[in-house]
Amino acid sequence: MTTTARLKFEGITKTFPSVKALSDATFSIKPGEVHALLGENGAGKSTLLRILSGVSRQTSGEFYVDGKLATFKNPEDARRAGIAMIHQELQQIPNLTVAQNMFLGHPLKTAGGLLVNRREQEKRAAAALAMIDPSIDPSTPIKNLKVAQRQIVEIARALLENAKIVAMDEPTSSLTPAEFESLAVIIEKMAASGVAIIYVSHKMDEVFRICHQGTVMRDGNVVGTVDLRTAAQSDVIAMMVGRELMHEEHNSFVKEDVRVEVRGLSSAVTHVRDVSFTVRRGEVVGIAGLVGSGRTELLRLLAGVDKIGSGEISIDGRALKLTNPRSAISAGIGLLPEERKREGIIPMRPVSLNMALPSLRKFAKVGVVRHSAVNTTAETLLKRVNLRPFQIDRPIKLFSGGNQQKAIIARWLAAGSEILLFDEPTRGIDVGAKSEIYHLIENLAAEGKSVIVVSSELPEVIRLSDRVIVMRNGRIAAQLERHELTEQTIVSHAVGDAEPNTLSSTQEHTHV
């Protein structure tokens, strides 16, 4: 008798109006197997997990849990079928207690179903927590816990539910090495009891340490499944990245003169501390680092979004006084935010006006915006960034992510920004648009603009940057010149090999 696969995907495809996020994904996972899902951002891992956990539904294809066809209409169906999701972004309710969060949606009842049995909930929660971290008190509100502890609560919740399949999306992004070790033990125990574990992580060492099999995804396709116990790390990385895009020549347009000079910059609201660097005319500076290392927060400081605590930013030798984004914009700084939907676009407004928003006054004559002037500029600039479809009057929400991103780039071209800050410019957009954005960034550098790019994708950082700043715990860990750039060196500085305890990257751990 052959063992039935605990989970089997057959031709899962998911299309969105403008992008094919997942195409014909087929692979299976055996009981007791720790299965890594590998791939860059936008490869389709999250889409697959969302389908597995009943959050969204596949366009075509099917999947089976213990040989049974799964037809989940909602997350609750998936939960009942024994699937537990541990999200990277914790989905917990801050004001409720640990136990209440663990039993959220299906509380233990008493008095004939009228009341919640809080005592029993806390007892069972404590038992589950004891397996990982007995120091967490089930009766404390979630908001009092550190991020790592909250992550542990999520894992304990999966234990509590006796899940058959546990999917973990970047579970260690906020854990210390010691915490990772205890997680590894838990995972081994769960696997030994027959649970299938799907493990998504960008940290290859961890993946090779705890996973048995790995399925590599790229641009929505399954590239293949490899046995991680025998495969070489470099081969797996090659499978993940393996696209010609990354092998394109890097072109450098760095000029002599320093345009941006940052001295001892610290944030008033985040853990960014004592950051100093310069950017030359025509230079592309990449900023790398783990999630939470302060990359985004640094850009927000430069763009006037977050309040500066101390330090100085000067442009062309002139010190700036940044009090809000407006002051940064008038100094010639433009920010392409990480969360495009939340911080970038005005969904219902036309692309043309999304583009013109920061520079409306330039288009106005005696207080009246000349829409013909807006449209002329929009036509030129949106043509330049290759907006598709080329309909400048259409609400921006109807465009794909990549095209929304192009419109925001055009926004700063229209505003005449000389210093461009790109935060994860290609997150969640397809390969074609990605390549276009790379070329755009190069063109901007060629024109003499200075560009700072934050990216989690190392091949992207290496492809684009003349120089790379690696951040760790809100500080600059290293500045690497072009000839020093390899994924290895960047990662080792980002993780801080020499001081393993600094892996924990959120500010809760660094008491200042």
Added chain:
Amino acid sequence: MSDIAAETPKRSSKLFSSFSLRDAGTLIGLIIIMAVFAALVPGFLFERNLINILQQSSINACIALGMTLVIISGGIDLSVGPTAAISAVLTAALLVTGVPVPVALLAGLGIGAFCGLVNGVLVAYVGLQPFIVTLGTLSTYRAIALIYTGGNPVLGVPQGFRSLFNGNVAGIPNSVIIVAVVAFAAWVLLKKTPIGEYLLAVGGNEEASYVAGVPIALTKITAYVISGVLAALASFILIGRLGAAEPILGNLWELDAIAAAAIGGASLMGGKGSIVGTILGAIILGAMRNGLTLMNVQAFYQLLATGLIILVAMMIDRATRGRG
């Protein structure tokens, strides 16, 4: 450059593009209501009655224009009625003591602007929710009007002031002309000025607007100040008609104004709204009341009809907008 021109989609003429599909829907709604009453009420479509409808709609239209701008910015102004009352009693009291009309007028508009400024500052700088802020000032402003007058109406508004707001030019009531001018100004503001685009942007996505350098606080405060000024202006139309200013005037005006804006296509989520639509919405409500009164329908049933028309309008809006 030539290929850019070739690929540019044809833009419809300016006048048409400012009259959206949604506005066309509101207009169709108005036409249907007019047609129904024309069939039921003899003389409904007479010129005199049509002018009556416009005149009766003018106060609500005036308030609703300000309300539309506030709603577009993502807020709400529940305090318009009491704001109107404060400005009415102050203006009337000044007029009665013999202050020249222009001075009294400016004082009235000024106090309206100040009431709006207080709302705006509490929303934009203190960071309170618009609903709560204006719920609080709804009571506060009403109380101030009552305390100031001791609860008594201010009588004897001079004829000069009354004829300014209650007279007519070539048969068209001044109130209608005033509101038409205000509507045009509001339309220009929303469609043609940076602040109009800022209102739409802030209501559409405040966080993104901030990152894009939009002056958030200034934008919101502007909307509330305009709403306050227009409430004052609406009160002038009323005291011009009545010749007296009651401290309790303007009760429930905010609800009619919100209804007109919503029927006209404003989204209470912010970021969306139309001046043309709001005016049509106010006329729809006015025409309903006028028609039902002419049919001698009891007030209770008029209220019922108004409520139903709002719900039906919103359901049609929802159904025709489609998903996503």
